Amino acid sequence: MASLSIETIWKAYGDVIALRDINLEIADGEFVVLVGPSGCGKSTLLSIIAGLEDTSHGALHLGARDVTDLSPKDRNIALVFQSYALYPTMTVRQNITFGLENRRVPRDEQARAVAEVAKLLQIEPLLDRKPAQLSGGQRQRVAMGRALVRDPDLFLFDEPLSNLDAKLRVEMRTEMKKLHKRLGQTIVYVTHDQVEAMTLSDRIVVMNGGEIQQVADPDTIYRKPANLFVAGFIGSPAMNFLDVEITGRPGELSAVLPGPSPVTLPLGATRDELTPYLGRRVTLGIRPEHLRPGGDGLPLDCTVEVVEPTGPDTMLVLDMAGHALVAVTPAEYRPAEDSRITLALQIDEASVFDPETGRRIARAEEGAAVETLAARRRA
Amino acid sequence: MTVADTHIPDLTRRKPRSAGQIAGRVALYAVLLVMAGFVLMPLAVIALNSVRVNEDILRESFIGWPTRLTLENWGTAWSTACINASCTGVKPYFWASMLMVVPATVISTAVGLLNGFALTKWRMPCADVIFVCITIGVFLPPQVVLLPWAIALSWLGLAKSLTGLALVHIIQGTCFTTLFCRNYMINLPDDLIRAAQIDGAGFFRTFWRIVLPLSPPIIIVTVIWQFTFIWNEFLFAVTFSSSDFRPITAALMSLNADDTGVSEYGFGSAAVLIAAIPPLVIYFLGGRYFVRGLTQGAVK
Numbered sequence A: 001m002a003s004l005s006i007e008t009i010w011k012a013y014g015d016v017i018a019l020r021d022i023n024l025e026i027a028d029g030e031f032v033v034l035v036g037p038s039g040c041g042k043s044t045l046l047s048i049i050a051g052l053e054d055t056s057h058g059a060l061h062l063g064a065r066d067v068t069d070l071s072p073k074d075r076n077i078a079l080v081f082q083s084y085a086l087y088p089t090m091t092v093r094q095n096i097t098f099g100l101e102n103r104r105v106p107r108d109e110q111a112r113a114v115a116e117v118a119k120l121l122q123i124e125p126l127l128d129r130k131p132a133q134l135s136g137g138q139r140q141r142v143a144m145g146r147a148l149v150r151d152p153d154l155f156l157f158d159e160p161l162s163n164l165d166a167k168l169r170v171e172m173r174t175e176m177k178k179l180h181k182r183l184g185q186t187i188v189y190v191t192h193d194q195v196e197a198m199t200l201s202d203r204i205v206v207m208n209g210g211e212i213q214q215v216a217d218p219d220t221i222y223r224k225p226a227n228l229f230v231a232g233f234i235g236s237p238a239m240n241f242l243d244v245e246i247t248g249r250p251g252e253l254s255a256v257l258p259g260p261s262p263v264t265l266p267l268g269a270t271r272d273e274l275t276p277y278l279g280r281r282v283t284l285g286i287r288p289e290h291l292r293p294g295g296d297g298l299p300l301d302c303t304v305e306v307v308e309p310t311g312p313d314t315m316l317v318l319d320m321a322g323h324a325l326v327a328v329t330p331a332e333y334r335p336a337e338d339s340r341i342t343l344a345l346q347i348d349e350a351s352v353f354d355p356e357t358g359r360r361i362a363r364a365e366e367g368a369a370v371e372t373l374a375a376r377r378r379a
Numbered sequence B: 001m002t003v004a005d006t007h008i009p010d011l012t013r014r015k016p017r018s019a020g021q022i023a024g025r026v027a028l029y030a031v032l033l034v035m036a037g038f039v040l041m042p043l044a045v046i047a048l049n050s051v052r053v054n055e056d057i058l059r060e061s062f063i064g065w066p067t068r069l070t071l072e073n074w075g076t077a078w079s080t081a082c083i084n085a086s087c088t089g090v091k092p093y094f095w096a097s098m099l100m101v102v103p104a105t106v107i108s109t110a111v112g113l114l115n116g117f118a119l120t121k122w123r124m125p126c127a128d129v130i131f132v133c134i135t136i137g138v139f140l141p142p143q144v145v146l147l148p149w150a151i152a153l154s155w156l157g158l159a160k161s162l163t164g165l166a167l168v169h170i171i172q173g174t175c176f177t178t179l180f181c182r183n184y185m186i187n188l189p190d191d192l193i194r195a196a197q198i199d200g201a202g203f204f205r206t207f208w209r210i211v212l213p214l215s216p217p218i219i220i221v222t223v224i225w226q227f228t229f230i231w232n233e234f235l236f237a238v239t240f241s242s243s244d245f246r247p248i249t250a251a252l253m254s255l256n257a258d259d260t261g262v263s264e265y266g267f268g269s270a271a272v273l274i275a276a277i278p279p280l281v282i283y284f285l286g287g288r289y290f291v292r293g294l295t296q297g298a299v300k
């Protein structure tokens, strides 16, 4: 196992820039998940870490080794492909030992390693089958086995669960987590699935357009998204965005939702960080679950347009003075369609973004937290 | 309800056909039969003549039914017929062809496989340009390259030798085999090669352990194509051979141009059939894969 440090990595394919200035420090034993929309460069970054693609700029360190120019076989990194890429003409056993054979590991040691991995992944009865004779979940396990058997410094996973059906995916997700807990490898894991990202990771890296948008633990990513992109990308249903104007006096600010019948949201003294934005517009980001049918909060009058029971909760599509909103409420709450309801907005949980830069306007106490963290890092 | 009392209705219903459709079918098959007859006619005549006695052919007609059956022609053609004043039959020429065709087929197929792999799955600079250059060879008429080859072979000291002719076929054939193999291998999943790289396999190991085991369909296609083409090839065979080494296609010409005055249609026919056997055998052995292999190369 080893740490990985990615320093100002760029990747260009001709005129297309697939990665821009990627900087990332991954600690020994850390489970880092990469998420981002299709084409944002996740696979490209994995290929560069694995050595399958050359970097156009920048350096990579694995532990103390500079691996920037090493070929894949000299990096001691394992990669599990989305397609699994099992060798179709070899048996499961041969698939698993191929890497050991190439590294001239003695036969008895190979056999021992295979037995160990097969036991761990519960694929012992499958060892003499060909990949075509396996189910999706079994193939996925074999692909993991091929990676695990070599005891690499770093594991890379490129959407390993995306070919599985929903139930198996949840099972394998739990197994991944158990396995990581038990073996403590350093893992970089790419996924499209937000739940996977939130549940598996120590830290999430959100990418867009070849750039890192935010790196943080899952809670921070969800509750304190660094910019509009992260806020909109993470969470399902997506965050509601409202463009509001800040009015009032310092210490007594209000957010006014413009329109034929403007809505005023009194912010009181809780949002001092917005004082510099007095008289300007900001974007308010509200998670659907922070619009509650009752309890404390700013009352919002809405018209119910669509009611969608999802099972565990009820999703409402609402109209508030001409602005569309989505709310997720408890399952037993079932207002009639076209009725007027009042929801309580948890304004404390809302994020605020500068619409020009798209960046989060950090709250006073967050700023302090960030500073102490930076201070700690300097120390 | 149990299975026993489930009523199964009449399941033999067919889409009804009109009289016009039936007439169309009949006409179609009639045309096909006539065309098949035209194609098979020469083969039938030769096959029949190979078991007729030569005097019968001369007396009756070249096209005719055997009145007396004989297998003597086959023996004569194989081992005693005279070609260019040496009465050895086609046997030595048959084996000379084999000696030239088998290595030429094997080597050109092997080179084509390696080329296909390198051009599609290994990061090779200018792979596309190189591929285009190689495939130009496919479209060059043999008459155009005949003289350059003659000059090249005499430089190499291989003029009119088995090695020389095999070399010509290996290099000419590589253009075809590369085209076939490249178009097949481009459809193999890239991730397999990348996985092998991660597993620490180099170029030859990846080729040998991953790519080659996935290639039997295209190998069979290429072998059939190369074997048949080189075996049947005539222009180079005549040009680049001598009395020391002569492939069977070139020898057959001398057999027909016999100067004894009497046309030997009997064992001439047998000799032609003997010469046609090896490609037929290869074709039947691999024929099933031939069709399958081609579509696999084309549509994945």
Ligand SMILES: Nc1ncnc2c1ncn2[C@@H]1O[C@H](COP(=O)(O)OP(=O)(O)OP(=O)(O)O)[C@@H](O)[C@H]1O
Residues within 6 Å of the ligand: A013, A016, A017, A018, A036, A037, A038, A039, A040, A041, A042, A043, A044, A045
């Ligand atoms: N070989 C290549 N040549 C040119 N452009 C490429 C190449 N490989 C990738 N790209 C481009 O780089 C960008 C990033 O691709 P990448 O495969 O890393 O995306 P991704 O984030 O993995 O997407 P997905 O989630 O769909 O797998 C894309 O815009 C893609 O078109």
Ligand SMILES: [Mg+2]
Residues within 6 Å of the ligand: A042, A043, A044, A158
């Ligand atoms: Mg990808």
